[in-house]
Structure formats: structure tokens, C-alpha cells
Amino acid sequence: MTDRIQTAQVEVPADFIDLGVGQPGQSLLPLDLIRRAATHRLGGDATGYLQYGAEQGDGYFRAALASFLTASHGTEVGPDALFVTAGASQGLDLVSTLFAPPGSTICVEEPSYFLALRVLADHGFRIVGLPTDAQGLLVDGLEQRLAALRPALLYLIPTFQNPTGATLPPDRRDRVVDLARRYGTLVVADEVYHCLGYDGAAPASFGRHVDGGGVLSLGSFSKILAPGLRLGWIHSDPPTVRRLVGCGLLDSGGGLNPFASAVVRSVLELDLLRPHIDHLRATFRARIAAMAEALRRHLPDADFERPAGGYFFWVRLPNGLDAERVLPVAEALGVGFRPGIRFSSSGGLRDRLRLSFAFYDTEALVEGVRRLGQAVARVRQADRGPAAQCM
Amino acid sequence: MTDRIQTAQVEVPADFIDLGVGQPGQSLLPLDLIRRAATHRLGGDATGYLQYGAEQGDGYFRAALASFLTASHGTEVGPDALFVTAGASQGLDLVSTLFAPPGSTICVEEPSYFLALRVLADHGFRIVGLPTDAQGLLVDGLEQRLAALRPALLYLIPTFQNPTGATLPPDRRDRVVDLARRYGTLVVADEVYHCLGYDGAAPASFGRHVDGGGVLSLGSFSKILAPGLRLGWIHSDPPTVRRLVGCGLLDSGGGLNPFASAVVRSVLELDLLRPHIDHLRATFRARIAAMAEALRRHLPDADFERPAGGYFFWVRLPNGLDAERVLPVAEALGVGFRPGIRFSSSGGLRDRLRLSFAFYDTEALVEGVRRLGQAVARVRQADRGPAAQCM
Numbered sequence: 001m002t003d004r005i006q007t008a009q010v011e012v013p014a015d016f017i018d019l020g021v022g023q024p025g026q027s028l029l030p031l032d033l034i035r036r037a038a039t040h041r042l043g044g045d046a047t048g049y050l051q052y053g054a055e056q057g058d059g060y061f062r063a064a065l066a067s068f069l070t071a072s073h074g075t076e077v078g079p080d081a082l083f084v085t086a087g088a089s090q091g092l093d094l095v096s097t098l099f100a101p102p103g104s105t106i107c108v109e110e111p112s113y114f115l116a117l118r119v120l121a122d123h124g125f126r127i128v129g130l131p132t133d134a135q136g137l138l139v140d141g142l143e144q145r146l147a148a149l150r151p152a153l154l155y156l157i158p159t160f161q162n163p164t165g166a167t168l169p170p171d172r173r174d175r176v177v178d179l180a181r182r183y184g185t186l187v188v189a190d191e192v193y194h195c196l197g198y199d200g201a202a203p204a205s206f207g208r209h210v211d212g213g214g215v216l217s218l219g220s221f222s223k224i225l226a227p228g229l230r231l232g233w234i235h236s237d238p239p240t241v242r243r244l245v246g247c248g249l250l251d252s253g254g255g256l257n258p259f260a261s262a263v264v265r266s267v268l269e270l271d272l273l274r275p276h277i278d279h280l281r282a283t284f285r286a287r288i289a290a291m292a293e294a295l296r297r298h299l300p301d302a303d304f305e306r307p308a309g310g311y312f313f314w315v316r317l318p319n320g321l322d323a324e325r326v327l328p329v330a331e332a333l334g335v336g337f338r339p340g341i342r343f344s345s346s347g348g349l350r351d352r353l354r355l356s357f358a359f360y361d362t363e364a365l366v367e368g369v370r371r372l373g374q375a376v377a378r379v380r381q382a383d384r385g386p387a388a389q390c391m
Numbered sequence: 392m393t394d395r396i397q398t399a400q401v402e403v404p405a406d407f408i409d410l411g412v413g414q415p416g417q418s419l420l421p422l423d424l425i426r427r428a429a430t431h432r433l434g435g436d437a438t439g440y441l442q443y444g445a446e447q448g449d450g451y452f453r454a455a456l457a458s459f460l461t462a463s464h465g466t467e468v469g470p471d472a473l474f475v476t477a478g479a480s481q482g483l484d485l486v487s488t489l490f491a492p493p494g495s496t497i498c499v500e501e502p503s504y505f506l507a508l509r510v511l512a513d514h515g516f517r518i519v520g521l522p523t524d525a526q527g528l529l530v531d532g533l534e535q536r537l538a539a540l541r542p543a544l545l546y547l548i549p550t551f552q553n554p555t556g557a558t559l560p561p562d563r564r565d566r567v568v569d570l571a572r573r574y575g576t577l578v579v580a581d582e583v584y585h586c587l588g589y590d591g592a593a594p595a596s597f598g599r600h601v602d603g604g605g606v607l608s609l610g611s612f613s614k615i616l617a618p619g620l621r622l623g624w625i626h627s628d629p630p631t632v633r634r635l636v637g638c639g640l641l642d643s644g645g646g647l648n649p650f651a652s653a654v655v656r657s658v659l660e661l662d663l664l665r666p667h668i669d670h671l672r673a674t675f676r677a678r679i680a681a682m683a684e685a686l687r688r689h690l691p692d693a694d695f696e697r698p699a700g701g702y703f704f705w706v707r708l709p710n711g712l713d714a715e716r717v718l719p720v721a722e723a724l725g726v727g728f729r730p731g732i733r734f735s736s737s738g739g740l741r742d743r744l745r746l747s748f749a750f751y752d753t754e755a756l757v758e759g760v761r762r763l764g765q766a767v768a769r770v771r772q773a774d775r776g777p778a779a780q781c782m
Contacts, residue, residue, distance in 0.1 A: 005450030007439040009645035029441040035433045042426045048398035050420040050617035059396035086477055086621070089644035097484075097513060102493030118639030122488060226441035228649035230477070248509030253480035254400035258619035260650055 017368035018336035021359040022162065022311050028283065028358075029226055030276055037266035049262030053255030055245045057084025057233070061261040064268035065233060069219070072195055074204030077235060081210060083244045085232040086256045088192050088220040089119055095153070095216060095234070096123045098247055099186055104152035107145065107185070109137055111343030111352070113162040116155060116190065125152075129345030134305065136161060136168035139175045146183040154185050159202045160193035160310030163343050163354035167308065170203045177209045185214075192220045192232075195277050197309040198285045207235040216240060221264060223311070223358075224277050229260040284311075287357040287365055294366040298373025311358040314340075316351055317376065323353040330375035335368045408759035409727035412750040413553065413702050419674065419749075420617055421667055428657035440653035444646030446636045448475025448624070452652040455659035456624060460610070463586055465595030468626060472601060474635045476623040477647045479583050479611040480510055486544070486607060486625070487514045489638055490577055495543035498536065498576070500528055502734030502743070504553040507546060507581065516543075520736030525696065527552060527559035530566045537574040545576050550593045551584035551701030554734050554745035558699065561594045568600045576605075583611045583623075586668050588700040589676045598626040607631060612655060614702070614749075615668050620651040675702075678748040678756055685757040689764025702749040705731075707742055708767065714744040721766035726759045 012018045041049070049058065056062070062079035069077040085091035096119065100106065106120050110129030120127055128149055131138045136158060146154075154176070158168040168176070180187045189206035207217040220232035234244065244250070255261070267273050291313060292306050301318035317323060323339035330337065340352025355372075357365055403409045432440070440449065447453070453470035460468040476482035487510065491497065497511050501520030511518055519540055522529045527549060537545075545567070549559040559567070571578045580597035598608040611623035625635065635641070646652070658664050682704060683697050692709035708714060714730035721728065731743025746763075748756055 005454065006445040006447070007449050007451065009443040009445055023443050026438060026442070029438040031433075031436070031438045031441065034441060038429055038433055042422075042429055045422075047417060047420040047422045048619075050422065050425060050619040051417070052400040052414050052613070052618040054397040054400055056397070058398050060398065063396070086481075086647070087644045089640055090477075092643075093488075093640045097488065102515065113643075115639065115643035118642050120639070122639040124493065222443070222644075226650075227443040227645060228439075228441040228653075230644065230648055230650065248506065248511070248513040249480055249484045251509050252483075252504075252506035253478045253613075253621065254618060256477070257621055257648075259617075259621065259654075262619075263650075 016334050016336065017360060017364050017371065019355040019360070019365070019368045019372070020336045020338040022356045023227060023359050024223065024280075025359040025361065027361065028280060033267065033272050033276060034226060034263065037263050037270060037272060040266040040270060041262045049258045051258070052253070053258030053261070055250040055255055056241065057082065057255050058258060058261050058265065061265040064265050068268055068273065069207070069235070073207055074201070075208040077207055080238065081235055081241065083234045083236070083241050084256055084261055085218075085234055086230045087222055087232045088190055088218045089115070090230070090256065091218045091232055091234050092116060092119050092155070092188065092190070094244065094247070094249070095188055096120060096125070098243060100125060100152035105149050107149060107151040107154045108345060109156060109161065110345055111163055111340065111349055112155070112345070113157055113190070114338075114342040117345065120155070127345050132164070132166065134166055135172065136166040137172065137176060139172050142176065143179050146179055146185055150183060151185050153188050154180050155188045155190065157190045157193075158206060159191055160196060160308065162193070162310065163312050163338070163340075164314045165305060165307040165310050165312055167202060173203065173206065173209070177206070177212070177215055181212065181214045187215045189215065189217045191217050192223050193310040194219070195224050196280065196284065196311070198281055198288065199308045202309060205235070210235055210237045213237050213239070224280065225264070225267065225273065229264065231257050231260045231264055284357060287362050290362045291355070291357050291365045291369060294369035298370050299376060311356050313355040313357065315353050315355060317353065320351050321376065321379065322350045324350065326353075326375050326379050329378050330372055333371045333375050335371035335375065337372065407725050407727065408751060408755050408762065410746040410751070410756070410759045410763070411727045411729040413747045414618060414750050415614065415671075416750040416752065418752065419671060424658065424663050424667060425617060425654065428654050428661060428663060431657040431661060432653045440649045442649070443644070444649030444652070446641040446646055447632065448473065448646050449649060449652045449656065452656040455656050459659055459664065460598065460626070464598055465592070466599040468598055471629065472626055472632065474625040474627070474632050475647055475652055476609075476625055477621045478613055478623045479581055479609045480506070481621070481647065482609045482623055482625050483507060483510050483546070483579065483581070485635065485638070485640070486579055487511060487516070489634060491516060491543035496540050498540060498542040498545045499736060500547060500552065501736055502554055502731065502740055503546065503736070504548055504581070505729070505733040508736065511546070518736050523555070523557065525557055526563065527557040528563065528567060530563050533567065534570050537570055537576055541574060542576050544579050545571050546579045546581065548581045548584075549597060550582055551587060551699065553584070553701065554703050554729070554731075555705045556696060556698040556701050556703055558593060564594065564597065564600070568597070568603070568606055572603065572605045578606045579609065580606065581609045583609065583614050584701040585610070586615050587671065587675065587702070589672055589679060590699045593700060596626070601626055601628045604628050604630070615671065616655070616658065616664065620655060622648050622651045622655055675748060678753050681753045682746070682748050682756045682760060685760035689761050690767060693767075702747050704746040704748065706744050706746060708744065711742045712767065712770065713741045715741065717744075717766050717770050720769050721763055724762045724766050726762035726766065728763065
């Protein structure tokens with residue numbers, strides 16, 4: 001809608017460091033790898049991926065994906081339990097259309113991923129946040145909430161959560177699934193950060209629970225390969241997969257992304273994904289170390305856990321300082337972030353902010369945190385100023 | 392869900408001729424063209440298409456698409472009026488989510504594309520078919536229907552309709568748009584066959600009407616390039632495009648298909664699409680001639696119009712013969728088709744059937760029609776049998 005020609009979703013000015021951007025940075029987009037895979041796939045004579053594809057997703061791609069997931073997700077995954085999506089957001093949108101009647105209540109973690117909340121909001125659902133601690137969703141009191149609200153879906157980001165980085169322990173996962181089944185609530189586990197653990201592997205995916213019914217695990221290549229492919233998957237039980245496969249959208253358009261699936265099938269079959277993920281892990285580990293040090297130095301009063309995985313630091317500002325008040329000052333100093341309130345279903349979390357280490361290299365991250373420290377100092381100084389004058 | 396590894400949506404046994412399949416055949420999928428375009432695009436250093444893409448769709452791709460549409464769709468199309476989708480079905484699904492509240496009434500042509508009806512049905516809408524003649528939607532009586540039903544959407548396939556092949560004349564288009572605007576009904580024109588006219592160009596696309604508001608034109612590369620790309624567009628006015636761009640799905644996942652857009656941008660910029668469409672037109676023209684002759688020979692009592700565009704013959708069986716009764720006999724003889732009842736919103740059109748000429752070459756089409764003639768003859772003979780005995 002402007003005269004500028006836009007290619008990427010987020011185009012940040014060169015002199016601005018937006019620590020709010022939760023995307024892999026330019027230098028982490030594996031052009032050579034995609035080129036190799038595309039050359040491999042397009043070099044063959046087969047044209048199946050140019051045709052309307054199998055609704056469930058190409059069988060060979062699902063077989064390769066199932067092997068990858070079995071090796072990485074802590075549970076045996078078969079190709080028949082996988083449904084190929086055009087990314088986790090598209091998967092969530094489709095699940096919303098098919099499994100939650102209009103007017104449904106949807107429960108989410110407080111806090112949760114603000115853009116997932118927007119996908120749900122477009123369906124007109126009532127969204128209710130459930131309390132969490134440093135390990136994710138609280139199980140105490142969950143049964144009462146489910147009994148009272150009877151939500152159609154319980155949307156969780158159980159591993160290296162966005163924004164908190166929290167990971168739900170195995171015993172809580174079992175309990176959540178048990179309770180959700182009892183109250184007829186479908187568990188939708190958004191596990192897009194599962195492979196990005198930096199201090200060891202994540203607990204087994206919610207895929208471990210799909211055979212008992214009522215559980216969908218959403219995955220994606222956006223965080224571990226390239227968002228522009230728009231390719232992901234849903235891992236679930238046969239009846240749920242059948243309902244997805246049998247919906248009108250799929251019947252009309254066929255499989256959701258045959259062309260990208262074909263290229264990523266080669267990525268998997270040539271074993272290019274695992275080394276790339278290793279590279280991402282090493283890169284993010286180094287960035288986390290540098291950013292944690294910068295936070296301790298430039299925001300010594302702020303509170304945070306060093307992330308064990310995922311893309312984000314979740315920082316608490318000192319003395320209940322409102323992150324939304326800090327934001328304009330920070331932006332004027334050339335740094336951005338996401339205020340905590342954006343991740344709340346109830347206008348809370350005002351002293352929190354989310355910082356991503358995925359988009360920028362170490363040098364920019366450290367400079368961004370330095371500017372943020374300056375911004376916080378200025379706001380606090382301004383707060384002290386008038387108060388001092390009143391005395 | 393089976394042991395067989397499935398790639399394509401439709402996998403027809405070698406000795407069966409399924410004239411129901413509305414897809415371009417294997418020999419029409421342009422692997423060399425896609426290879427050239429992919430090599431061109433992936434050979435560059437830019438990685439924008441691997442990132443979350445601009446919500447509206449890549450600006451360069453939209454510019455190339457706008458030029459193509461301006462040359463082919465009979466109206467000036469600007470890049471800002473285009474929104475990139477993952478195909479026309481996905482576009483229709485998104486429009487259903489965003490522009491039709493739960494419980495809405497949707498009006499469609501009687502007959503209409505049965506898979507579009509399934510996409511709408513997944514949203515729980517009430518679907519009402521409106522009467523048509525050989526030129527498409529009837530304008531007489533339309534105002535009363537719109538006034539009484541107040542539909543949220545009027546879904547039309549105005550050009551080389553699926554299944555009838557009918558094309559709505561320009562004066563009726565103007566009238567439909569006027570009336571729909573008056574009653575607050577959004578016109579959704581599915582124009583995926585627009586470029587496939589064999590006896591001259593189609594009338595100007597509904598894109599001609601978008602500036603006045605209330606009109607969306609859906610397009611796709613599925614019928615003119617390759618369905619597996621899952622790439623299409625919506626042409627509409629700025630407020631409608633803004634609503635699409637601003638929805639939660641887009642905000643979360645970015646543009647709907649950056650990778651395929653990048654490849655097709657090269658298809659357009661290298662001017663590979665126009666010659667390919669010319670090739671399709673020449674191929675389909677020859678198939679239509681052969682199939683029309685075969686129909687006259689093997690089904691001399693059947694009634695049909697020779698299609699001026701699109702993918703389909705719409706045939707009326709003699710003496711009110713029920714196409715669903717013919718189908719099992721036809722299948723036993725090795726030929727399939729789509730019975731007319733599948734395209735009806737009210738269980739009608741029983742003596743009609745849809746035959747596609749897109750999937751098979753001339754020889755197979757003629758053989759398929761021969762088998763169909765045999766099947767019809769057998770059913771009529773069986774009908775005469777008992778009747779004769781009664782006399």
C-alpha cells in the first residue's frame with residue numbers, strides 16, 4: 001500500500017536494533033542449503049510436486065519427516081500420524097476452523113505468543129489466560145478452570161516458550177493431557193522451538209501423547225530452516241488426521257504445500273537439516289552468553305532467566321517499571337523490544353519485556369542492550385526528578 | 392493412512408480414464424519452465440524469500456503479476472490492489488473467515504464448483520443456490536433474493552464456469568455488482584479460468600469493479616501453471632486488501648507463500664507464462680474438438696455446449712437419465728465422471744454430468760467418451776428391458 005517495494009515482513013532501518021523481531025536473521029537463512037536441495041529435487045524427472053498434492057502431504061516427504069522427528073522429538077513418529085501444513089500459524093488457523101465451534105472458549109498460557117492470540121481472535125473465540133510459573137502452565141487449579149470454562153482448545157507452547165522460555169516438565173505434561181481429555185478439551189501444543197535447546201534436549205514432545213486422542217502437536221520449519229518456505233506439520237492421532245485431510249480446503253486445493261515439501265524432502269534426505277540445526281544452536285548459545293552478560297552490565301536491576309532454548313529473553317524491569325513507558329524512549333535511542341502486555345490475555349505483565357536473540361548478531365545484540373539500559377536509566381531518572389522536586 | 396506412498400491428490404489406475412479429474416495432466420506440468428525459473432531465482436544472492444515475507448505478498452512479485460493481469464484481464468491492475476494467496480481455495484477460506492460472520496448465508500450459482508461448496512460448508516454457512524441460464528447467473532429475480540436472504544457473500548465463477556463453462560456477459564456483471572452493493576453482499580468472483588478462453592478473450596475480469604468496493608476477484612496459478620505451487624491472488628480495493636493483510640494468520644506467519652512467489656516472479660519476469668498459456672490453449676482447443684466429435688458419435692442423444700474456455704464439458708443425458716445410475720456401470724467399463732448432483736446446492740441436476748478435458752490426452756478422452764457411450768446404452772437398454780416386459 002506504499003510506494004516502497006516490500007519483500008520481507010519486517011524491514012528494520014539499518015541504524016535501528018529491533019530486539020522485538022522473533023525471526024532468524026539474514027545470516028542464518030541457509031541459501032546454499034536450499035539451493036542444493038532444490039537442484040537435487042528439480043533435477044529429477046518426477047513432476048508430482050507440480051500437481052495437486054496428496055491432502056495429507058506427500059508420502060515420501062512425510063516418511064523423511066517422520067524419521068527426523070523420531071530422532072529429535074523423543075517419541076516414535078510414523079508418517080501416517082503426520083499432516084503437512086503451510087506453517088504452524090496456518091495449522092492453528094485450520095484447527096480453529098475445524099475443531100472449535102463459533103463462540104468457543106480457548107485457554108492459553110498467561111503469557112502466550114501474541115500473534116497466535118490474534119489468529120484465534122479472528123475466529124471470534126473468547127480467550128482466557130491460565131496462570132504459569134517458571135516451568136510453564138500450572139497444574140494446580142487447572143481442573144477447576146477446565147470444568148468451569150469447558151474450553152474447546154487448550155493452546156500451549158510447552159517447550160522454550162514464547163515469550164518466557166519456560167519448558168513444561170514431563171509430569172505436568174502427563175497431567176495436562178489427562179485433565180484435558182477428561183473435560184473434552186483438545187490440547188494444541190505449539191512446539192516450533194523443540195529442536196532449539198542449548199543446555200540439552202527438550203522433554204519428549206506432546207507427540208508422545210497423540211495416540212490416546214485429543215492432542216495435536218504443531219511443528220514448523222520456520223524456526224529451524226527458513227520461514228519463507230511456509231511449511232510445517234501437525235502430529236496427531238488417526239481420527240484427527242482424517243478430519244484434517246477430509247476438510248473442504250484440502251479437498252479443493254490438495255496438499256497444502258507440495259512444492260516446498262518436495263524441496264525440504266531433499267533437505268531431509270540429503271541430511272542437511274541436522275548440521276544446520278547444530279549451527280543454529282552453536283550460534284544462539286554464543287549470542288545468549290553475550291546478551292546475558294550485557295543485560296547484567298547495562299540492566300543490573302532487571303530480572304531474567306538465562307534461556308535454555310528458543311529465541312527469547314523474558315526480562316522483568318526493576319520496581320514495577322512499565323515497559324510501555326520505556327519503549328518510546330528506547331526507540332528514540334535506536335532500540336526496540338516487545339512489551340510484556342502484548343503477551344497477556346488480560347492487560348497484565350506490564351513490567352516485562354521480550355528480547356529476541358534470533359535476528360541480530362552478537363555485536364548488535366550487545367549494542368541493543370546497551371541502548372536499552374540507557375533508556376531504562378532515563379525513564380527512572382525522569383521519575384525521580386519530579387518526585388525530588390516535590391520534597 | 393495406507394501402506395501405499397501417496398504423492399499426488401488423485402492417482403488414477405493406468406487402465407481407468409477418470410473424466411472427472413479437473414486438473415492439468417502430467418504432460419502439461421511445465422517442469423523445464425519451473426526449473427529455469429528456480430535456477431534464475433535461487434542463483435541470486437538475495438535471501439528475502441527464505442524470510443517471513445511481506446504480508447501482502449512480495450512487492451516485486453506483485454508488480455510482475457500486476458503487469459501480467461493488466462495485459463490479460465481487461466482492466467488496469469496495480470500491485471497495491473493485489474494480495475498473494477496460497478491458491479484460490481485458500482483465498483476463499485480466508486475470505487470466509489474474515490468477511491462472513493458465523494451463521495451467514497452464502498449465495499452461489501446453481502450449479503457451482505462442489506469443492507468450493509465444501510470449503511464454505513466447513514465454516515458452517517447456509518448455502519443457497521441461485522438460478523442460472525446458459526450465460527450464468529440470472530439477474531431477473533436476483534434483487535428479491537438478495538433482499539430476502541441478505542447473504543454475506545455471493546460466490547460466483549463468472550468465466551468459463553465450473554461445471555457449466557458459461558460466461559456471464561458484461562451487462563449482467565455490472566448489474567450483479569450494483570445489486571450486491573445495494574444489499575451489502577460481498578461479490579467473490581472465482582476467476583481461475585479467465586486466461587483459458589479458446590474462442591477469443593473473456594470479458595473484463597470482476598477486477599474492473601473492485602475500485603467501487605464490495606468485490607473480490609480470486610485468481611490462481613493452478614490452472615495455468617502448476618497446482619503444486621499453491622499460489623494465487625486476490626484482487627480487491629484498498630480497504631479489503633488492508634483487512635486481509637491485517638489478519639492474525641498473516642501477522643503471525645507473514646506472506647502466504649514467499650518461496651513459490653519468488654520462483655513464479657522469475658516465471659513472469661522471464662516471460663515464460665504467456666507462451667505456456669498459449670500452449671495450453673492450443674492443446675485444449677484440439678482436445679475439445681476431438682471430444683465434441685466423440686460425444687456426438689457415442690452419445691448422439693446427449694445435449695451439450697461446446698466449451699469456449701475452461702476445463703469442462705457439461706453434458707445433459709437424454710430422457711432425464713440419472714447420471715448417478717450411469718456412474719457404476721461406467722466405472723465397471725473403465726471410465727469415470729462427476730455426476731451433476733455434486734454441483735447442486737439442492738440435490739438437483741441429476742441428468743447432468745461434468746467431463747474434464749484437462750487431465751488426459753486426446754486419445755484417452757475419445758476412448759473415455761466411447762466407454763461412457765457404452766455405459767449409457769447399457770443403462771437405457773436395462774430400463775427398456777423391464778418396461779418391455781410390462782407391456
